[in-house]
Amino acid sequence: MPVKCENCPLRKQPLFTEMSQKDIERTQRFKSGELSVDAGTDILAKGANIPQLYTVLRGMGVRSKNLPDGRRQVINLVFPGDFIGLQAGVMGEMSHAVQATTDMILCVFDRKDFYEWFSANPTRAFDLTWLAATEEHFLGDALMTLGQRTAIGGLAWALLRIHARCTQTGMARDGAVPMPFRQQDIADALGLSLVHTNKTLSRLRERQLLSWSDGQLQIHDPEALMQLAQIESADLPQRPLI
């Protein structure tokens, strides 16, 4: 049976902002059900005109685009709390695909209710716009990574981000966070080849800056990694939950 928004386990996590009782109820009304998908499933196909929007309740995935020649670019990784389908919601069509990396549970919202929900709740509409703007911000950072950072700097940046995101949504156990993605996924996200990603990763491991094995990621030397990535802080801003 679906989780009541009131009891949503995500909302209590430090990453997310407070929500008024009223907004919780509104979200509850907007929510039409839950969807469970197995690892490997395509949640949204590029170009799909799907009638639903989702919020990730559990599990992780990958947003990606493909070139005609088969090359794949991972746009970003999908974590619990992420809202999926805004593009389909406002533009009518997805420009990228979303695939489940682990088993996932998604809160489902009907697209036909979307505009009404958006219009009737300026606060929540604003939250959604905030999310979109933040996503834009993130993609700017990602561009910076692909365009200007070296392979080792980019890897440091990506793994720091993943670690921070997982930690701030309560997924850390003894400093280790789940890391279900393949090296190929990270390579496609950073615009690197699998081979070079692997070799660069092993350099990070040799220097004992982090460890990543058996689906678990640990950061041993955040300072050194932040220096490699040329960032000053790995903290993420609090964000609204839809």
Added chain:
Amino acid sequence: MPVKCENCPLRKQPLFTEMSQKDIERTQRFKSGELSVDAGTDILAKGANIPQLYTVLRGMGVRSKNLPDGRRQVINLVFPGDFIGLQAGVMGEMSHAVQATTDMILCVFDRKDFYEWFSANPTRAFDLTWLAATEEHFLGDALMTLGQRTAIGGLAWALLRIHARCTQTGMARDGAVPMPFRQQDIADALGLSLVHTNKTLSRLRERQLLSWSDGQLQIHDPEALMQLAQIESADLPQRPLI
């Protein structure tokens, strides 16, 4: 004296969607003035907490981020009709800088009116969200370019886009559009060195696919360029104007 929204020359361009008389009036009320800046001026500095939002009425610019080591990533180029400052509007702080490449004229909106404007006009709020989602889409394409396309493919992609954007806002004269950006700007946008950008560009010229000189860009062989860029169409979707 400021242009009345009612007489806005941009709105008539094919790139932009129709606007109801009511929305035009609302925008007019929201607009607090115009700002003229000279080429080279920094319109928004990174981290700035500026009290204003802008829509580009005339001229072009560049959005960019800098790494501590001095490397620069151009996030995207700024054209007439673009809305600037959404991040400052919703997040309170800019994550990138905007610099004027040519002389520019900007419509100015007060940030203090922003939330009220947003709340009172669901249709326009939706338009703004649409813009944010579209920008996200664009940045996804840009990521694809930096991550997966070769230098020549990336250049083809970028120049096709610039040409399309200018053409659809009525800036074309005999097939040529204004191209005020330096090769360095394009290089920074594509994550390439200036030298390599220059050499790649000269290959495109040799093959007579385009010409770019004296601040003018012409596309001679769109089909061949689209094939290099691996895109099927250079058309841009109609977008709302804020």
Added chain:
DNA sequence: CGAATCGTTGACAGGGTTCAATTTACGTGG
């Protein structure tokens, strides 16, 4: 056990960067 998936490692080639010098265009001051 065999097939499939993912991770690891070595060798080699190439696209792209960096360094450096030259050219062109253009504005400024004497």
Added chain:
DNA sequence: CCACGTAAATTGAACCCTGTCAACGATTCG
């Protein structure tokens, strides 16, 4: 009107980071 300084474009050459090819090990699963 010309000398000079500056910004941008262009070209050549050496180097190297990263991609590609290829093989092998580890693990899982039917």
